[in-house]
Amino acid sequence: MSRKFQSAIAASVLSLVASVGAADAATTVKFWHSFNKTNGAAIDKIIANFEAANPDIDIEAEFIGNYNDIIAKLQAAIPARRAPDAVILEVTRYGLFANNGILTDLTPYFDADPLKDDLYDYAKEVGVIDGKNYIVPFNSSTPVLYFNKDIFTRAGLSEDTPLVTFDEILSAAKTINGKLGAEGISGIAAPGQFARWGLVMANDSELVDPMSGEILLDKPNTIEAYQWMASLVHAEKVASPDGVTDEDAGRDAFLAGKVGIQMNSTGGYGSTKKALGDNLAVRPMPCNKACSVPIGGAGIGIMASSPKDVQDAAYKFVSYASSPEANAIWFAATGYLPINKKSADLPVAKEALATKPGIDVAIESLPNAHGRARTTVVTWMRTTEYKMWQAMALGQRDAAETLKDFAEQTRSEETRLSN
Structure with a gap:
């Protein structure tokens, strides 16, 4: 075997190793949520769609239990340094973590995100404490x-x-x-x-x-x-x-x-x-x-303890989860309120409104819906x-x-x- 040929093989091997290494370098975001059964299937679909469009990000999702279970497990995980990177937090209870520096201030991300102009005011409001965004709405309800x-x-x-x-x-x-x-x-x-x-x-x-x-x-x-x-x-x-x-x-x-x-x-x-x-x-x-x-439901917060590159990847997912495409899937499957102004115009949402009597009742209640304290x-x-x-x-x-x-x-x- 000639040296030239050996060198070519070696170069090919190195190239293959490098490409495998790059694939292995995908950023992993550990995400805790509270959805199973019908709602769990919907969040799985949203995650799969996101990962398909973002092969460099892996969302490691885990169903923890209900909102109470998430609060309890998060309180135990933080001192043990086993907290997730992103987490679903109920809209009245994230203040405990925001006010103690545990959640990342998402305001710089949110202000630079075109998403902010697409969300309904009621949805945007639930993520704010003292003028700062700590969660981005995902599943809003009444x-x-x-x-x-x-x-x-x-x-x-x-x-x-x-x-x-x-x-x-x-x-x-x-x-x-x-x-x-x-x-x-x-x-x-x-x-x-x-x-x-x-x-x-x-x-x-x-x-x-x-x-x-x-x-x-x-x-x-x-x-x-x-x-x-x-x-x-x-x-x-x-x-x-x-x-x-x-x-x-x-x-x-x-x-x-x-x-x-x-x-x-x-x-x-x-x-x-x-x-x-x-x-x-x-x-x-x-x-x-x-x-x-x-107004009930939850938003997604990002932990301040996560590395900056993981926070960046997590916010990319958070933003996608509130996009028209993801929110339309979520609304049609679960009955949670549309939080994105463009969601109802998508085919999957239109079909739900036309074929699922009663799914629009909460939407009609929005003029009487109010955010709650989150001290x-x-x-x-x-x-x-x-x-x-x-x-x-x-x-x-x-x-x-x-x-x-x-x-x-x-x-x-x-x-x-x-x-």
Whole structure:
């Protein structure tokens, strides 16, 4: 073999090694999220599309659990230096991390990104604390009222039954219980925390003032809303206590056709429609004393501890995830709100709006939708609210007494966190 030929082979080998090395040098972004089942398939599709267009970036996605699970795991991972690079964070609870320097200030990225002009104002607003962007919106939602048309018909209720006030909802739930209770069907699912927040707002109050941060847990209208919610379980007995101690149990019973009415996120539309088919009906949340609903969902934040090149790659994915193409896929599959003004014009979104009755209800609620407080104490308040709610709903404590105590505890915790 000639030296010239040997040199050519060596050069080819070196070239091959170099190309393999370049392929191996793809930037990996570790991404934690909270989506499984129908929603999980949608996020997987978005990630696959992004990676196909960006072969130099590998999104290492991991389903962690619900929003609470993500907060708990992130708090444990940070001191252990095992945090992800990008993470889904619920819109009221990321302040805990933003205010402690754990999240990257995304303002320089966002200001230079044409995406900012394509997002709805309501979506952009949820990612801002003190004028700085810490998360970019991904899955925005409001609560809506779902009901099972077949159960209504069997209970002698028309599909046009008024469900606007607390009294009207209770009346329908009592009718269902009275007619179908012997078959193991409940009138209504105990409201989950997102719905509870929405019902407080429907009663013209708030848990925490979104502008001033004032704790409003012990205000009369807040107390009145919780008294009504708790009465569904322990007094009127139209809601099963199973949904109090395990919110998923209430949702699953509704999906199984064992509950007539459920208030839950529009982000659950996809799985709910899949379970109930044509028996699903969707209405706006009630307007008991006010027509007002909370904006929920989450955005994607980037950890300040990640290397700069990883942060850059992560933001490229974050931006794509809110693009018209990705957002249209997400909206059509899940029922979460469009956050990009251009999404609804894409074929997949148009098809969903034309063929999936009720998917547009949350969009119609947007004029009444409002962002919520995201001060540092909100994470503690939301975690603690679960046990307070259980005590009220199970009849273990008076609602007014419980909420006054809860308000004082929250104010004390807020003071502690500010020191």
